[in-house]
Amino acid sequence: NAGVTQTPKFRVLKTGQSMTLLCAQDMNHEYMYWYRQDPGMGLRLIHYSVGEGTTAKGEVPDGYNVSRLKKQNFLLGLESAAPSQTSVYFCASSYLGGQDYEQYFGPGTRLTVT
Amino acid sequence: AQSVTQLGSHVSVSEGALVLLRCNYSSSVPPYLFWYVQYPNQGLQLLLKYTSAATLVKGINGFEAEFKKSETSFHLTKPSAHMSDAAEYFCAFGGSYIPTFGRGTSLIVHP
Numbered sequence: 001n002a003g004v005t006q007t008p009k010f011r012v013l014k015t016g017q018s019m020t021l022l023c024a025q026d027m028n029h030e031y032m033y034w035y036r037q038d039p040g041m042g043l044r045l046i047h048y049s050v051g052e053g054t055t056a057k058g059e060v061p062d063g064y065n066v067s068r069l070k071k072q073n074f075l076l077g078l079e080s081a082a083p084s085q086t087s088v089y090f091c092a093s094s095y096l097g098g099q100d101y102e103q104y105f106g107p108g109t110r111l112t113v114t
Numbered sequence: 115a116q117s118v119t120q121l122g123s124h125v126s127v128s129e130g131a132l133v134l135l136r137c138n139y140s141s142s143v144p145p146y147l148f149w150y151v152q153y154p155n156q157g158l159q160l161l162l163k164y165t166s167a168a169t170l171v172k173g174i175n176g177f178e179a180e181f182k183k184s185e186t187s188f189h190l191t192k193p194s195a196h197m198s199d200a201a202e203y204f205c206a207f208g209g210s211y212i213p214t215f216g217r218g219t220s221l222i223v224h225p
Contacts, residue, residue, distance in 0.1 A: 042217035097211030100165040105157035
């Protein structure tokens with residue numbers, strides 16, 4: 001099993017450009033999450049999904065959109081990138097939510113917006 | 115609502131010394147607690163989790179954590195630090211269906 005994979009690993013964007021980050025999991029997990037990690041801020045939840053076709057906002061959703069058309073994939077879109085979106089983005093999945101269901105994380109995407 | 119507080123954004127130890135990383139939680143529901151580790155330039159991976167079966171939980175790489183309800187704590191320990199333990203450690207609360215993470219503690223290990 002590959003676990004959770006993220007594409008791409010690195011990306012540099014100019015302000016105003018758009019891009020999509022792809023997350024894929026092969027563990028048949030229902031829940032998927034997108035986080036961003038910034039120095040001193042820990043992990044902040046952007047959006048999450050509790051199943052195919054569903055999405056919900058997390059702590060910092062502004063400037064991002066997501067889609068979960070297939071159970072195994074969770075896409076994060078930036079329509080008009082801003083320098084404040086320079087960050088490391090992590091995708092995670094879990095079998096279900098809450099209780100003792102641990103999260104499985106991807107390796108991250110390092111995004112720089114100039 | 116629940117919250118997780120990790121005391122100390124950085125902890126520095128010498129190789130061979132005891133590692134103690136502190137985590138306190140606040141919750142109105144029974145807690146499910148996790149410790150994750152993040153090595154440089156990698157994603158997070160599970161170290162151990164508390165699920166009420168036992169208050170002392172053993173994890174990978176010689177780490178363990180003790181759940182103390184009276185102190186609302188779940189501190190992570192390791193008797194003897196190795197250079198390879200240098201990483202970021204996150205405590206997380208899983209009582210609700212979306213986990214809550216602490217801000218992380220960076221463990222620095224000196225030779």
